[in-house]
Amino acid sequence: xxxxxxxxxxxxxxxxxxxxxxxxxxxxxxxxxxxxxxxxxxxxxxxxxxxxxxxxxxxxxxxxxxxxxxxxxxxxxxxxxxxxxxxxxxxxxxxxxxxxxxxxxxxxxxxxxxxxxxxxxxxxxxxxxxxxxxxxxxxxxxxxxxxxxxxxxxxxxxxxxxxxxxxxxxxxxxxxxxxxxxxxxxxxxxxxxxxxxxxxxxxxxxxxxxxxxxxxxxxxxxxxxxxxxxxxxxxxxxxxxxxxxxxxxxxxxxxxxxxxxxxxxxxxxxxxxxxxxxxxxxxxxxxxxxxxxxxxxxxxxxxxxxxxxxxxxxxxxxxxxxxxxxxxxxxxxxxxxxxxxxxxxxxxxxxxxxxxxxxxxxxxxxxxxxxxxxxxxxxxxxxxxxxxxxxxxxxxxxxxxxxxxxxxxxxxxxxxxxxxxxxxxxxxxxxxxxxxxxxxxxxxxxxxxxxxxxxxxxxxxxxxxxxxxxxxxxxxxxxxxxxxxxxxxxxxxxxxxxxxxxxxxxxxxxxxxxxxxxxxxxxxxxxxxxxxxxxxxxxxxxxxxxxxxxxxxxxxxxxxxxxxxxxxxxxxxxxxxxxxxxxxxxxxxxxxxxxxxxxxxxxxxxxxxxxxxxxxxxxxxxxxxxxxxxxxxxxxxxxxxxxxxxx
Amino acid sequence: xxxxxxxxxxxxxxxxxxxxxxxxxxxxxxxxxxxxxxxxxxxxxxxxxxxxxxxxxxxxxxxxxxxxxxxxxxxxxxxxxxxxxxxxxxxxxxxxxxxxxxxxxxxxxxxxxxxxxxxxxxxxxxxxxxxxxxxxxxxxxxxxxxxxxxxxxxxxxxxxxxxxxxxxxxxxxxxxxxxxxxxxxxxxxxxxxxxxxxxxxxxxxxxxxxxxxxxxxxxxxxxxxxxxxxxxxxxxxxxxxxxxxxxxxxx
Ligand SMILES: Cc1cc2nc3c(=O)[nH]c(=O)nc-3n(C[C@H](O)[C@H](O)[C@H](O)COP(=O)(O)OP(=O)(O)OC[C@H]3O[C@@H](n4cnc5c(N)ncnc54)[C@H](O)[C@@H]3O)c2cc1C
Ligand code: SF4
Ligand code: FES
Numbered sequence: 001x002x003x004x005x006x007x008x009x010x011x012x013x014x015x016x017x018x019x020x021x022x023x024x025x026x027x028x029x030x031x032x033x034x035x036x037x038x039x040x041x042x043x044x045x046x047x048x049x050x051x052x053x054x055x056x057x058x059x060x061x062x063x064x065x066x067x068x069x070x071x072x073x074x075x076x077x078x079x080x081x082x083x084x085x086x087x088x089x090x091x092x093x094x095x096x097x098x099x100x101x102x103x104x105x106x107x108x109x110x111x112x113x114x115x116x117x118x119x120x121x122x123x124x125x126x127x128x129x130x131x132x133x134x135x136x137x138x139x140x141x142x143x144x145x146x147x148x149x150x151x152x153x154x155x156x157x158x159x160x161x162x163x164x165x166x167x168x169x170x171x172x173x174x175x176x177x178x179x180x181x182x183x184x185x186x187x188x189x190x191x192x193x194x195x196x197x198x199x200x201x202x203x204x205x206x207x208x209x210x211x212x213x214x215x216x217x218x219x220x221x222x223x224x225x226x227x228x229x230x231x232x233x234x235x236x237x238x239x240x241x242x243x244x245x246x247x248x249x250x251x252x253x254x255x256x257x258x259x260x261x262x263x264x265x266x267x268x269x270x271x272x273x274x275x276x277x278x279x280x281x282x283x284x285x286x287x288x289x290x291x292x293x294x295x296x297x298x299x300x301x302x303x304x305x306x307x308x309x310x311x312x313x314x315x316x317x318x319x320x321x322x323x324x325x326x327x328x329x330x331x332x333x334x335x336x337x338x339x340x341x342x343x344x345x346x347x348x349x350x351x352x353x354x355x356x357x358x359x360x361x362x363x364x365x366x367x368x369x370x371x372x373x374x375x376x377x378x379x380x381x382x383x384x385x386x387x388x389x390x391x392x393x394x395x396x397x398x399x400x401x402x403x404x405x406x407x408x409x410x411x412x413x414x415x416x417x418x419x420x421x422x423x424x425x426x427x428x429x430x431x432x433x434x435x436x437x438x439x440x441x442x443x444x445x446x447x448x449x450x451x452x453x454x455x456x457x458x459x460x461x462x463x464x465x466x467x468x469x470x471x472x473x474x475x476x477x478x479x480x481x482x483x484x485x486x487x488x489x490x491x492x493x494x495x496x497x498x499x500x501x502x503x504x505x506x507x508x509x510x511x512x513x514x515x516x517x518x519x520x521x522x523x524x525x526x527x528x529x530x531x532x533x534x535x536x537x538x539x540x541x542x543x544x545x546x547x548x549x550x551x552x553x554x555x556x557x558x559x560x561x562x563x564x565x566x567x568x569x570x571x572x573x574x575x576x577x578x579x580x581x582x583x584x585x586x587x588x589x590x591x592x593x594x595x596x597x598x599x600x601x602x603x604x605x606x607x608x609x610x611x612x613x614x615x616x617x618x619x620x621x622x623x624x625x626x627x628x629x630x631x632x633x634x635x636x637x638x639x640x641x642x643x644x645x646x647x
Numbered sequence: 648x649x650x651x652x653x654x655x656x657x658x659x660x661x662x663x664x665x666x667x668x669x670x671x672x673x674x675x676x677x678x679x680x681x682x683x684x685x686x687x688x689x690x691x692x693x694x695x696x697x698x699x700x701x702x703x704x705x706x707x708x709x710x711x712x713x714x715x716x717x718x719x720x721x722x723x724x725x726x727x728x729x730x731x732x733x734x735x736x737x738x739x740x741x742x743x744x745x746x747x748x749x750x751x752x753x754x755x756x757x758x759x760x761x762x763x764x765x766x767x768x769x770x771x772x773x774x775x776x777x778x779x780x781x782x783x784x785x786x787x788x789x790x791x792x793x794x795x796x797x798x799x800x801x802x803x804x805x806x807x808x809x810x811x812x813x814x815x816x817x818x819x820x821x822x823x824x825x826x827x828x829x830x831x832x833x834x835x836x837x838x839x840x841x842x843x844x845x846x847x848x849x850x851x852x853x854x855x856x857x858x859x860x861x862x863x864x865x866x867x868x869x870x871x872x873x874x875x876x877x878x879x880x881x882x883x884x885x886x887x888x889x890x891x892x893x894x895x896x897x898x
Contacts (some may be wrong), residue, residue: 003836042757048785049784052785054724055868056786064715066716066770067706067767067768067774068715068768068769068772068812069772070714070715070812071708071709071711071714071715071716071812073708073714075709075713075714075715076709076711076713076714085791085792087792122791124785125790125791126788126790126791127785127786127788128785128791129841130781130788130789130841131780131781131782131841132804132835132839132841133785134801134803134804134805134808134835134839135791135803136805137796137797137798137801138798139771139798139799139803140795141795141796141798142792142795143791153677159808160805160809162713164811164879165713165809166805166808169808173775173779173780173781174783174785175781176772176775176776176778176779176780177776177782179772179776180776180777180778188769188772203832209762213839215691218692240707240710240714241707241709241710242710242711272683274649274679274681275649275679275681275682277686277690278682278686279683279685279686279688279689279710280710280711282710282711283711288792345652354760363717365839373695387731388711388736391712391732391736391738392683392736392738393728394681394738394740396890399748424803457785457786458785458786461785503715504697506693506696506697508689508693540858541786549768550697550699551698552695552696552699552700552702553701553703558704558761558762560704561696561702597773
């Protein structure tokens with residue numbers, strides 16, 4: 001069996017990163033200019049990495065699907081970014097952030113990576129402030145913090161409800177500066193379609209110019225994937241329309257392991273589904289749970305009356321409401337981690353207490369906060385979110401409680417990487433949400449932005465040098481090498497095949513079909529029979545897709561249907577991996593809830609003796625089952641416990 | 648309450664930047680007033696694809712009003728008739744049963760049409776590359792709380808920083824000026840001590856890039872502010888003018 005080496009440096013946990021940095025190989029300034037690095041993605045991870053590598057003197061080629069790097073999906077993050085600055089003097093520390101992240105991830109993350117993440121978290125805030133990111137401040141002029149789910153300290157920095165936007169614009173500014181200087185060359189409206197391997201190393205990519213439809217080749221000494229998460233396998237999610245998992249699948253098919261695909265996060269506070277033509281779900285930031293209280297009616301009759309439009313939520317008195325999170329989890333209350341909050345909402349709705357026309361919604365109520373703080377303060381904190389809600393739902397959340405329901409939001413799984421963020425293919429790196437990341441089985445709120453920027457600003461620019469230092473004598477590659485030739489031909493054949501099907505189903509209709517299977521069987525509550533059904537149904541979708549999809553227009557031209565089709569073909573593969581992984585993992589942990597494995601109170605029940613490992617899936621060829629490899633997780637600094645948010 | 652309406656769409660269709668475009672008319676029935684405008688266009692495209700025709704090309708991504716990717720000139724307004732929203736946040740409840748809705752791309756020399764309703768806004772990136780940043784490298788930075796910043800300034804900087812780079816201001820302006828966009832960035836940095844340091848250089852560089860890229864002059868009509876989905880105030884333009892003047896005087 002292939003041995004998985006995560007290359008964790010020696011020494012005590014808190015000293016590993018310093019040890020690594022002081023012993024790693026570096027590239028001297030005059031050699032940097034001769035080394036090309038491809039960075040695919042311009043989100044927080046890719047944008048910050050491309051800018052930082054450009055500053056260091058590498059020659060960077062940076063790709064994104066959108067018309068501008070500033071539009072990467074990181075822009076949509078609302079709530080905030082964690083850092084263990086302990087500015088509030090409330091007992092925070094690197095260790096506590098590390099501990100909370102491991103615990104939040106249900107003891108399925110790699111200790112050394114998480115500790116490093118907590119260590120660099122403070123520098124991220126320093127960096128962003130220096131770039132002119134307008135974080136929220138207190139009257140004294142110092143930075144303000146809020147608290148977020150899964151933590152008992154206030155360590156979340158924010159910029160209104162637009163934190164991701166401001167952080168991304170900071171990275172985009174830094175990137176723009178390097179583009180202006182010629183250190184980074186931008187390729188916008190380009191989509192990577194394959195990674196090219198030469199002599200076992202990643203040496204370039206094949207990309208499609210989305211404006212002309214032309215397939216182009218790009219060579220480099222190293223390739224970095226920063227393409228975000230694959231939540232859109234569910235069709236409806238909080239991700240942007242163009243978010244996709246294709247680069248991860250391309251890497252997987254070239255030999256990189258896909259780790260923990262089943263770990264997906266369902267976010268508890270999204271606007272409920274309105275109808276069949278819905279194209280995406282809108283998140284209401286988790287920060288709302290700081291001041292909003294979640295409830296459903298105590299009595300079923302009341303819930304029924306509300307669903308029938310005969311009663312309004314404001315008609316119910318305090319003692320007729322069930323603040324079920326506060327009831328079940330007194331210590332954390334409305335601030336329990338996302339998976340716990342999501343399942344609790346589903347439990348209430350499944351039991352018949354849900355509200356809204358469909359019964360698939362719960363209330364998030366601000367009346368107590370408005371009374372305590374005044375409408376002005378609430379508006380200052382959440383104004384833009386309330387406006388967003390009102391525009392979508394046509395209801396005023398200052399007067400009536402918001403309605404929310406869980407939706408797929410984030411994928412903890414992704415391309416497997418070692419301590420250096422290198423995949424199992426030498427020279428291929430993965431950062432941000434695209435890698436299987438530091439969040440274990442569940443990510444805490446405000447930690448994705450932290451991880452993306454940690455990877456891009458403070459980790460990859462070091463670790464990639466340890467690889468590139470050996471490459472300084474390797475001359476620039478020619479894209480006419482046979483490996484590029486073959487990769488391009490395979491892509492062209494794939495496109496020609498898709499265009500030739502000329503079936504009767506639109507890409508979207510097939511994507512929706514896949515999404516429903518995922519939501520019904522690979523969603524919040526999973527079980528053996530359901531997952532087996534999912535696998536069978538995903539195979540059907542795949543067959544239907546490859547025999548009956550209809551794509552108008554031409555393959556060698558701008559073609560939005562073809563773009564979507566290429567992504568959906570890969571979502572089908574991802575769906576299959578997610579279901580396969582979920583079926584094999586016979587335990588519940590974090591975002592992966594197997595109904596067979598729960599405590600009497602309905603909490604997730606891990607099986608540490610059997611599943612304390614990272615599930616790495618290796619591609620074995622088309623039509624063959626993937627092979628499972630395991631990276632054992634060893635906990636030295638932390639005692640593994642049952643997660644408990646009650647006391 | 649949800650209603651179902653029937654509408655007629657007049658949509659601008661154009662193969663490429665140099666080709667002539669024209670309006671095509673499409674009737675569309677069974678549209679829920681709870682759908683968003685772009686979901687309505689998805690419906691149209693689904694119908695077109697099912698007939699084997701090419702769908703209408705338009706830009707969009709986040710569909711929640713933050714990425715700035717969506718555009719569209721709807722019934723004579725950038726981002727449509729609703730206040731303070733982007734096209735993706737516009738809902739069909741703003742339209743009446745039987746209404747004819749005209750949909751055009753941004754029209755500006757600075758933003759050439761790529762296909763149908765999709766335009767090229769890379770000029771905005773170029774303006775940013777000319778000076779829309781604070782010149783700091785990664786690492787070696789003082790502690791984030793080393794320089795206190797008044798909450799008033801921080802909040803005002805945040806308001807300016809809310810610009811999503813959509814280009815509606817340019818589309819709304821009869822001179823196709825990009826002043827609101829440029830001034831928002833210049834103001835954000837000018838209000839913060841970190842950005843102040845190279846304030847003069849930034850204002851000159853960004854304005855020069857804007858002029859070079861073919862955007863027009865600002866004649867203070869205020870159309871940009873009225874159509875901006877993010878409420879970016881024209882007081883930013885006044886600040887940019889001051890910054891620019893001071894910088895020029897210092898030369
Ligand atoms: C609505 C919402 C709110 C959130 N709020 C928070 C929050 O408050 N706090 C928090 O910590 N996290 C939050 N998250 C999570 C966080 O925003 C993301 O995990 C994170 O921003 C991902 O960053 P990224 O750089 O990895 O990827 P992205 O920002 O998704 O960037 C992906 C990039 O890759 C490019 N790309 C993708 N595929 C290709 C391809 N094939 N070829 C070329 N380019 C490609 C895209 O164009 C884009 O530039 C939120 C997420 C959502 C959806
Ligand atoms: S100023 Fe307003 S209209 Fe102009 S680009 Fe920014 S957000 Fe869009
Ligand atoms: S699609 Fe992102 S702002 Fe409209």
